[in-house]
Amino acid sequence: MKKILAILFVLFTITDAYAVLKEKDLSKTLNVLRTELTEQHTKLHSQSDLRKEEARNIINQLKETISKSNQNALMLYSQNSNYVFDLTYACHEATEQYQSFQKQQLPFKAYLEESDVEIAKYDSLINSLKTMRPEMLDDRAKTDRSVCLTLAINIENTLTENRAQVADYITFYEMAEQRLKNLNDYADKRYNDIQTSIFKNGGENYFTVIKNYDEKLSEAKEVIEDKYTPNKEKSDWDSSVILQLFLTIAFYILVAVILNQVVFKLLPKRFRTKEFLKKRSSVIMATTTVTFAAILGILHATLQQNFIIMASSLLIEYAWLLGVILISLLLRVSGKQIRSAFRIYAPLLFVGFMVIAFRIILIPRELVNLIFPPLLLLCTLWQWRMMRLHHQNIPQSDMFYTYISQAIFIVSLVCSWMGYTLMAVQILIWWIMQLTCILTITCVSQYLKLYGIRRGLDEKPITETWGYMLVYKVVLPIMGVLSVMLSIYWAADVFNLSDLCWQIFKKTFIDLENLQVSIIKLCMVINLFFVFAYISSTVLSLLKHHYQKQDPSTAASREVMGRNVIQVLVWGVWLMMSLSILHISVAWLIAISGGLSTGIGFASKDIIENIYYGATLMAGRIKVGDWIEVDGTMGKVTSISYTSTVVESLYGEVITFQNSQLFAKNYKNMTKNGGYILSVVPFGVAYGSNLKQVTELVENAVNNLHHEWMDPERPVKTVMSGMNDSSVDFKLFVWANVLKKSYVISDVLKCVYDTLNENGIEIPFPQRDITIKNISEIKA
Numbered sequence: 001m002k003k004i005l006a007i008l009f010v011l012f013t014i015t016d017a018y019a020v021l022k023e024k025d026l027s028k029t030l031n032v033l034r035t036e037l038t039e040q041h042t043k044l045h046s047q048s049d050l051r052k053e054e055a056r057n058i059i060n061q062l063k064e065t066i067s068k069s070n071q072n073a074l075m076l077y078s079q080n081s082n083y084v085f086d087l088t089y090a091c092h093e094a095t096e097q098y099q100s101f102q103k104q105q106l107p108f109k110a111y112l113e114e115s116d117v118e119i120a121k122y123d124s125l126i127n128s129l130k131t132m133r134p135e136m137l138d139d140r141a142k143t144d145r146s147v148c149l150t151l152a153i154n155i156e157n158t159l160t161e162n163r164a165q166v167a168d169y170i171t172f173y174e175m176a177e178q179r180l181k182n183l184n185d186y187a188d189k190r191y192n193d194i195q196t197s198i199f200k201n202g203g204e205n206y207f208t209v210i211k212n213y214d215e216k217l218s219e220a221k222e223v224i225e226d227k228y229t230p231n232k233e234k235s236d237w238d239s240s241v242i243l244q245l246f247l248t249i250a251f252y253i254l255v256a257v258i259l260n261q262v263v264f265k266l267l268p269k270r271f272r273t274k275e276f277l278k279k280r281s282s283v284i285m286a287t288t289t290v291t292f293a294a295i296l297g298i299l300h301a302t303l304q305q306n307f308i309i310m311a312s313s314l315l316i317e318y319a320w321l322l323g324v325i326l327i328s329l330l331l332r333v334s335g336k337q338i339r340s341a342f343r344i345y346a347p348l349l350f351v352g353f354m355v356i357a358f359r360i361i362l363i364p365r366e367l368v369n370l371i372f373p374p375l376l377l378l379c380t381l382w383q384w385r386m387m388r389l390h391h392q393n394i395p396q397s398d399m400f401y402t403y404i405s406q407a408i409f410i411v412s413l414v415c416s417w418m419g420y421t422l423m424a425v426q427i428l429i430w431w432i433m434q435l436t437c438i439l440t441i442t443c444v445s446q447y448l449k450l451y452g453i454r455r456g457l458d459e460k461p462i463t464e465t466w467g468y469m470l471v472y473k474v475v476l477p478i479m480g481v482l483s484v485m486l487s488i489y490w491a492a493d494v495f496n497l498s499d500l501c502w503q504i505f506k507k508t509f510i511d512l513e514n515l516q517v518s519i520i521k522l523c524m525v526i527n528l529f530f531v532f533a534y535i536s537s538t539v540l541s542l543l544k545h546h547y548q549k550q551d552p553s554t555a556a557s558r559e560v561m562g563r564n565v566i567q568v569l570v571w572g573v574w575l576m577m578s579l580s581i582l583h584i585s586v587a588w589l590i591a592i593s594g595g596l597s598t599g600i601g602f603a604s605k606d607i608i609e610n611i612y613y614g615a616t617l618m619a620g621r622i623k624v625g626d627w628i629e630v631d632g633t634m635g636k637v638t639s640i641s642y643t644s645t646v647v648e649s650l651y652g653e654v655i656t657f658q659n660s661q662l663f664a665k666n667y668k669n670m671t672k673n674g675g676y677i678l679s680v681v682p683f684g685v686a687y688g689s690n691l692k693q694v695t696e697l698v699e700n701a702v703n704n705l706h707h708e709w710m711d712p713e714r715p716v717k718t719v720m721s722g723m724n725d726s727s728v729d730f731k732l733f734v735w736a737n738v739l740k741k742s743y744v745i746s747d748v749l750k751c752v753y754d755t756l757n758e759n760g761i762e763i764p765f766p767q768r769d770i771t772i773k774n775i776s777e778i779k780a
Helices: 002-012 026-046 048-077 084-103 108-130 139-201 206-211 213-228 239-265 274-278 280-302 306-332 338-360 365-393 396-417 421-455 462-493 498-506 519-550 552-581 586-603 605-621 659-664 691-703 741-758 775-779
Strands: 508-511 516-518 627-630 633-640 644-649 654-658 676-685 717-723 728-737
Touching (some): 026 139, 206 365, 206 396, 239 306, 280 338, 306 421, 338 365, 338 396, 338 421, 365 396, 421 462, 462 498, 676 691, 691 741
Antiparallel strands (some): 508 516, 676 728, 717 728
16 A cells, blocks of 8 residues: 555646747747746646556545454454453454554645645636737747647646545545554553552462352353353454464474484584584484474465464464574583473473463463463472483573573462462563574674684784674674563564553653653663774774874873873764654753853863873873983883872882873873983093094994894994093993983993003002001101
């Protein structure tokens, strides 16, 4: 129907009359207008047959919609309130038809408004042509005027007819819409009744049922006879159809088992490893489940019987649940553990199958209240026994899920025995679906980990791993968030309450003028967090890779500066998007920030200064790894942030400077100029030495050292610095490595000493002459 409506709308859409511009004279203008009106008239008439055919189709579709609504009305209004599954199915069909109809609405009213504009335009054109005086026109212009007038009148009449036809459609369309709306409103009321009975009112507790067991059993028999006795008139939902369905299911399960047995027998021997043989039964079960699901999918797509469509869709969901658990166990559990692992999940799988079976046969509420509580008690005890027997032979993660399953069983058991049987069903189905989602995500996550280890992705650059990280850091977390909503939605769908569930998701439970919060909005904000976290980490990794490739020596400091800028930008965008999603008014935030700005400004004065000076330092003054000297202390810069700089001194102390303090000090960057500093080595020779010879000998000897910690591009230089009491003083200028300065000076002094000694040049040192006289001589 949607396709037909779209085609019809295109056919009825008015194409504006071709505009004529100012020609050289009136005669030429009339001639051009005649040509264009002729084309428009021809186009409208060429579409008339197709338009009539599509009009008949849309009328038939609307009649079919009304007929289906009548069918849904009879089904909905005739339901027994105790038949919860039947009632929810009928309500779902009514609401789904209304929602589908709403999505296919065509803007008829907008078309009518456009039609009125076009008709008025042609009416004005006709009046203009009529008021032209013939005596003012030449013969050709008169003919063109007459033809244009005739064409314009015909086009206007056609448009008027189309408008009247669309007006008729509106009446018919609104009648169908109103009927569907009435059905939808009634279904919503019944949904509320069902919701109340499930979560609020409940029913008799099971202890009361036990006291009146004979009476309840008699009522159950009457209900069974009333609901499942075959009708004289064959119904698509007759008990015989349900029996045929289960026989068909049994047949196709047998077919799937046989097919998989044959396939495994034909497998080559190289695939039949010891581990495979240990898991053989579980592998066959998993593949059989997948095969059975595929067969159900074919039946669902090919058969048009309503009961089969409903039942097959539910069975496909259960097959997916069973298949995911089996495949997850095959991938994660060893051959020795596979049987134990399957057995601890067996009670939950059994309960899931029973609920799906109840849903398929549309079991009455009386039977659910009578059968489900004791059945749930047995499954709870079964789960507890399986945990005791197999807890030492399964992985810890599966044991954790089993503990949660046991807790869910207990909660559901308590609810069912208190009279809230349908709520117990909801809780169990929710956990089964949630567990399925968890195991699916776990399987994908573990496979990704193994894939990353095999490919060595931890050691590869971001340019090769960004896709892997996208799946691991974005897709999987988002799947985890959505799985919670999805499992709740599926659990609600068991009672055909998916529409009501969707309304709850969209309901704004915090509705203020400057804040609107719903489950969907929270989900969007959380998922955007994962997306922007990935964007931030990926961009930073790309920057780091680029800086390392460009200049490894400055990469660390540039990365610090880039990290802060990127994080501010990325998380700023996330914050603004989150505020928009939650409808938090930016004006409201501005008002609050304005009131706090003065106090914050005074309080953050020092912080702002540190940030400013930190950015200035990181811009190139110093970088991580530089050796600097501050207040006579030399150390290595280990980190620079927007607030402080950390320096590790030569003696091992770690000193933290506020950026504003460091910027104000007269610090020296010892490695900025290649890592070499000028060191002065003083020495002296005796008076009478050949000063030219001394200079040449010392310079040649030190330059020929080829010391690894001396700058090879800057030779040493000797200058005379003065004449002392006992020596002629020299200074030897040496460019030494900043970190090895002391070692360089030591080696140079040794070289100077050896050189002077070898060449007989005296090295003066302070001497004192002591004369000892006899005491007798002193007295004399």
